[in-house]
Every structure is written in structure tokens, then in C-alpha cells.
Amino acid sequence: MASRTPSAAPTSPRTGRSGGRTAGAPAGPSSRAGEHTPAEPSTPAEPSTPAESSTRAGEGVPAGKGGERPRRRLSVDERREQLIAVALELFSRRPPEEVSIDDIAAAAGASRPLVYHYFPGKQALYEESLRRAGRELAGRFEEPADGPLSERLYRVMGRYLDFVQSHGPGFAALLRGGSVAASAGTSAVIDEVRRAAHDQILSHLAVPSPSPGLRLTVRAWIANAEITSLEWLGERSVPLEELQLHLVQEFVAALTLTAAREPALAAELAGFFADERPDGPTGRLVRELAALFADPGIADAVTALVVEPPN
Amino acid sequence: MASRTPSAAPTSPRTGRSGGRTAGAPAGPSSRAGEHTPAEPSTPAEPSTPAESSTRAGEGVPAGKGGERPRRRLSVDERREQLIAVALELFSRRPPEEVSIDDIAAAAGASRPLVYHYFPGKQALYEESLRRAGRELAGRFEEPADGPLSERLYRVMGRYLDFVQSHGPGFAALLRGGSVAASAGTSAVIDEVRRAAHDQILSHLAVPSPSPGLRLTVRAWIANAEITSLEWLGERSVPLEELQLHLVQEFVAALTLTAAREPALAAELAGFFADERPDGPTGRLVRELAALFADPGIADAVTALVVEPPN
Numbered sequence: 226m227a228s229r230t231p232s233a234a235p236t237s238p239r240t241g242r243s244g245g246r247t248a249g250a251p252a253g254p255s256s257r258a259g260e261h262t263p264a265e266p267s268t269p270a271e272p273s274t275p276a277e278s279s280t281r282a283g284e285g286v287p288a289g290k291g292g293e294r295p296r297r298r299l300s301v302d303e304r305r306e307q308l309i310a311v312a313l314e315l316f317s318r319r320p321p322e323e324v325s326i327d328d329i330a331a332a333a334g335a336s337r338p339l340v341y342h343y344f345p346g347k348q349a350l351y352e353e354s355l356r357r358a359g360r361e362l363a364g365r366f367e368e369p370a371d372g373p374l375s376e377r378l379y380r381v382m383g384r385y386l387d388f389v390q391s392h393g394p395g396f397a398a399l400l401r402g403g404s405v406a407a408s409a410g411t412s413a414v415i416d417e418v419r420r421a422a423h424d425q426i427l428s429h430l431a432v433p434s435p436s437p438g439l440r441l442t443v444r445a446w447i448a449n450a451e452i453t454s455l456e457w458l459g460e461r462s463v464p465l466e467e468l469q470l471h472l473v474q475e476f477v478a479a480l481t482l483t484a485a486r487e488p489a490l491a492a493e494l495a496g497f498f499a500d501e502r503p504d505g506p507t508g509r510l511v512r513e514l515a516a517l518f519a520d521p522g523i524a525d526a527v528t529a530l531v532v533e534p535p536n
Numbered sequence: 537m538a539s540r541t542p543s544a545a546p547t548s549p550r551t552g553r554s555g556g557r558t559a560g561a562p563a564g565p566s567s568r569a570g571e572h573t574p575a576e577p578s579t580p581a582e583p584s585t586p587a588e589s590s591t592r593a594g595e596g597v598p599a600g601k602g603g604e605r606p607r608r609r610l611s612v613d614e615r616r617e618q619l620i621a622v623a624l625e626l627f628s629r630r631p632p633e634e635v636s637i638d639d640i641a642a643a644a645g646a647s648r649p650l651v652y653h654y655f656p657g658k659q660a661l662y663e664e665s666l667r668r669a670g671r672e673l674a675g676r677f678e679e680p681a682d683g684p685l686s687e688r689l690y691r692v693m694g695r696y697l698d699f700v701q702s703h704g705p706g707f708a709a710l711l712r713g714g715s716v717a718a719s720a721g722t723s724a725v726i727d728e729v730r731r732a733a734h735d736q737i738l739s740h741l742a743v744p745s746p747s748p749g750l751r752l753t754v755r756a757w758i759a760n761a762e763i764t765s766l767e768w769l770g771e772r773s774v775p776l777e778e779l780q781l782h783l784v785q786e787f788v789a790a791l792t793l794t795a796a797r798e799p800a801l802a803a804e805l806a807g808f809f810a811d812e813r814p815d816g817p818t819g820r821l822v823r824e825l826a827a828l829f830a831d832p833g834i835a836d837a838v839t840a841l842v843v844e845p846p847n
Contacts, residue, residue, distance in 0.1 A: 522806030
């Protein structure tokens with residue numbers, strides 16, 4: 226699936242939605258004083274970077290809107306951000322073993338020694354890229370506490386699945402386990418994203434003190450979303466919108482099962498259902514299940530089970 | 537949690553239920569001719585193994601039942617199996633970074649050079665142990681196709697959770713991701729176990745040609761079982777029997793949701809419910825849900841959702 230030809234390299238570096246600055250954009254007020262001169266750092270280990278100078282014209286610094294800003298050297302922070310953005314783009318498309326420092330240098334219009342000046346090696350760049358991706362993904366979980374819960378979750382899942390589509394191919398092996406790039410660092414990033422998802426969902430549930438059972442339900446559903454979207458990435462056997470709807474409905478079902486076990490949650494569940502709308506994910510699920518249980522064969526069998534067992 | 541003291545080392549090596557032979561047991565008919573002499577191999581890289589000779593008395597070869605068989609040197613295959621069994625026991629209790637070749641040698645009553653004669657290093661022994669553990673776990677999924685489906689699955693989950701309790705502490709990091717011992721080899725073992733679980737469940741469902749949606753449901757539920765049992769291992773916040781019941785009930789719910797989306801599955805679901813018993817996991821779930829939906833607040837809200845939306 227992943228192409229190894231240089232033409233697959235991105236031409237416009239993208240940064241994460243949070244924390245990243247677009248390469249070539251002016252440094253914000255938080256930038257360190259003097260970071261623009263000298264623009265490129267002197268590299269003690271690599272005193273001369275001829276490739277860097279020779280590729281200056283094609284450095285990939287985007288001109289300002291309408292071309293009103295002249296091309297200039299990137300500041301230290303800008304160059305670092307640009308390298309991370311380029312690496313993230315490449316690592317999102319292909320597994321780490323198929324991306325080399327040379328690929329990253331080429332896509333960034335930089336020399337190999339320059340990349341090594343900023344990062345000790347590929348693993349460090351990979352982990353930094355993953356950290357940015359994780360931060361972006363965690364940002365996508367944020368959703369205003371307005372409207373029915375299943376509709377909020379549906380919007381979140383739309384953004385999540387969009388992320389999976391654009392970044393998943395490269396990071397899938399890491400999530401599946403057994404990636405050569407897996408490390409304590411990558412594991413920490415993944416854990417942090419899962420925790421962010423868990424906390425966001427609990428904040429929308431707004432249950433005063435969530436039980437261990439409810440927390441487990443949320444974690445298990447997050448695992449479901451992960452595995453389902455990874456499987457989808459490989460097979461794409463259903464339209465993405467169906468997956469989005471099904472995952473939300475599976476959350477509603479999991480929440481209902483948890484409430485069936487935990488009487489303290491029943492009042493919360495009543496409030497949750499009361500806020501839902503007929504044309505939302507929960508309303509559609511309820512009607513689908515009502516139709517299913519109207520099947521005479523299923524209705525008879527289920528009715529027989531409602532009878533208290535004789536003992 | 538994991539103890540590093542030598543007293544934590546097992547005294548009776550255990551092997552996997554399938555494929556492994558108990559150390560010291562007579563070799564089966566499939567053993568290679570002549571493998572009993574010489575008993576210990578000559579080790580070209582380590583010509584003398586004094587520790588091996590000096591620990592002969594405490595070698596841990598179990599005497600036959602009633603002590604009728606005299607102690608003897610282990611054959612090549614027996615020694616290999618014994619080392620794997622000892623390693624599996626140690627790697628089940630502690631993460632790989634907390635188990636050394638010296639620990640394994642000590643627990644096996646063997647010398648360090650002898651262990652290295654059989655295995656190039658700790659990673660190879662770890663992967664072989666994991667392979668045995670995986671084979672044992674896959675064996676536990678096997679269940680006769682008799683009785684209600686949820687009761688079959690309940691028995692399987694009992695054996696699975698028993699395995700998690702006895703082997704989980706050491707392998708948890710590997711399943712969570714980010715273990716230092718993760719490799720293509722360990723990943724392949726994990727994938728194979730997941731595939732075995734998937735195939736077993738599908739065979740019990742006995743659906744002629746399972747849809748992509750049904751396969752995805754099964755895979756997602758397996759991920760749920762994994763994550764839930766790993767979380768349980770860390771917190772043990774509910775009794776294991778509850779987890780066993782809840783996981784089975786979650787499978788029933790996931791199957792029902794899939795059937796609600798896929799009309800072709802409705803007939804299968806009717807047959808599934810018809811075979812269930814009131815005191816089984818499905819019967820209990822049905823009554824729990826009936827009680828929940830008898831709550832006036834929930835009943836009213838859900839009834840409002842059954843109405844077709846106005847458009």
C-alpha cells in the first residue's frame with residue numbers, strides 16, 4: 226500500500242492542530258529572542274552543510290500569501306518544526322522502517338547532516354512525530370457539552386476516523402503491536418491519548434463519581450474503536466460513515482449494559498435517553514432493535530428467557 | 537508486584553497443555569532415535585560446564601510416580617523442554633526485563649553456559665516461552681459444540697481468565713504495547729492467538745458465511761476481553777466471576793447489535809436465543825435489561841425514541 230517512491234513525499238508540510246507552528250510562519254511572541262539570527266545553527270559535528278546551501282532555492286519555505294514576503298532562512302525553531310511536520314507526514318503514510326532520514330531530508334529540502342543536527346536519529350524524530358500526532362488526536366476529542374450525548378460522540382468519532390484515515394497507515398503497526406519503532410516513549414504517547422479519550426468521554430457522561438465498572442466500559446469501548454478502525458483501515462469493508470454510527474451505537478449499548486448491572490447508573494441512563502433525539506444515533510439504534518425484537522422467532526425466545534428460572 | 541527474590545522461582549516446571557512435554561517424562565514415540573545418549577550435548581563454545589555437574593543432585597528432574605524411576609540425566613529434548621517450561625514460569629510472573637538468564641539457569645538447576653548452548657539469548661527463550669503460552673491459551677479456547685452458546689463461551693472465558701491470572705502479570709506489558717521484548721516474533725504469536733479465538737467463536741456461531749460486520753464484531757469483542765482482563769489484572773476491582781459473566785453478556789449484546797444491522801443474521805439470532813436457558817448468561821442479561829427498561833424514566837424516554845422521526 227505504502228509507496229516508496231520519492232514522489233510520495235509531501236510537498237506541503239502539515240503540522241498538528243495544536244502545538245505546532247506552520248513552517249515559514251512568523252514566530253509567535255513566545256519565541257526566544259534572537260532565534261532568527263543566525264537562521265541555521267552552526268553544526269559542530271557537521272561544520273559544513275553544502276547540500277543545505279545548494280538546495281536553498283528549493284528549500285520548500287512557502288512564500289507568504291500573494292508572495293508578498295521574501296524567502297528567508299528558517300529560524301532554529303521553525304526548522305525544527307518543519308522537520309517534525311515533514312516527518313509526521315511521511316510516518317503517517319508508511320511504517321517507520323520504510324522511512325529513512327534521507328527521505329525526511331529530501332522532503333524537507335534539507336541535508337542529511339542538518340536533520341542529524343536537530344535530531345539524534347530516526348527514532349527520536351519518529352517519537353516526536355508520534356507525540357505531535359497524539360496531541361492532534363487528543364485535540365480532536367474535545368467537543369462542547371451541547372446537545373444529545375450520542376450526537377456529540379458521533380461528531381468526535383467523525384474527527385477520529387478522519388485522523389485514522391490520514392495518519393493511520395503509518396502508525397497502525399505501532400498500535401497493533403510488534404512495530405520495530407515501539408518503545409517506552411511511543412507507549413507513553415499512546416497511553417496518554419487513550420487517557421485523553423477516556424477523560425473526555427467521562428466528562429460528557431457527567432456522572433459524579435464514575436464506578437470502576439463504568440470506567441472499564443469506557444476503556445473497553447476505546448479499545449473497540451481502536452481495533453475496529455485499524456481493521457477497517459486494512460479492509461475498508463464498510464463505508465466510514467457506517468463505522469462512525471456503529472461505534473457510537475456500541476457505546477450506547479455498552480453504557481446500557483453497565484447500567485443494567487449497576488442500579489446507581491439507572492437514573493443517569495434515564496437522563497441520557499431523555500436527551501436523545503429520534504433521528505440521532507441512539508434513536509436509530511432503538512428503532513433497529515425494536516424491529517429486530519419484533520421478529521416472532523426472536524420475540525418468543527426472548528420472552529421465554531424473561532421468566533424467572535425455576536429454583 | 538513481581539518479586540525478584542530467588543524464592544519466587546518455581547520449583548515445579550509446567551509446560552503448555554498442548555505441544556509441551558513435562559520435563560523428565562519419557563520421550564514419546566516421535567522422539568528422535570539415539571537422543572538419550574549422550575544425555576547432555578557437548579557444547580563446542582562452552583567445553584566444560586562445571587556448574588552443571590555440581591548441581592546435578594538438585595537438577596529438579598522429578599522422580600517418577602512413587603519414586604520407582606531412578607534420577608538420570610535429561611536428554612537433549614527433555615532439557616530443552618525443561619528450560620522452556622522454567623522460562624515460561626518466570627516470564628509469566630515478571631516482565632522480561634526482570635528475568636535474567638541466570639534466574640532461568642538457577643530455577644532449572646542448570647549452568648548459564650548450558651542455557652546458552654540451547655538458546656542464543658534471553659529474547660529467544662522469551663519468544664519460545666510466549667509461543668508455548670500462546671499455544672496453551674489457544675488450546676483453552678477449544679470447547680465442544682454442546683449446549684447454549686453463552687454457556688460454552690462462559691466456560692471458555694473461565695479458562696481464559698484463569699490463564700490471565702497465572703500468566704498475565706509477565707505478559708501484560710507485551711499486550712499493552714511498548715514492552716522491551718516486543719518483536720515481529722512476539723507479534724506473530726499474539727496475532728495467532730487472536731486468530732484462534734476468532735475462528736473458535738465463529739465456529740460456535742456456526743453462521744454459514746460470516747459477514748465482514750460479524751467478523752469485525754468478533755474481533756472487537758476479543759479486544760474488549762483482552763483490555764478488560766488486562767485492566768482487571770492491575771486493579772482487580774471486581775470478582776473474576778463477574779468479569780467472566782460480563783464479557784459473555786457483552787458478546788451477546790454485540791451479536792444482537794450486529795443482527796439489528798444485518799437482517800440476514802436475524803434468523804441465526806432467533807436460533808441462538810431459542811437455545812439459551814433462563815439461568816444462563818443470556819437469560820440473566822435479558823432479565824437485567826427487562827428490569828432496567830421497566831424503570832419509568834427510561835421506559836418513557838426509550839418509547840419516545842421508537843417513534844419515527846418527522847421527516
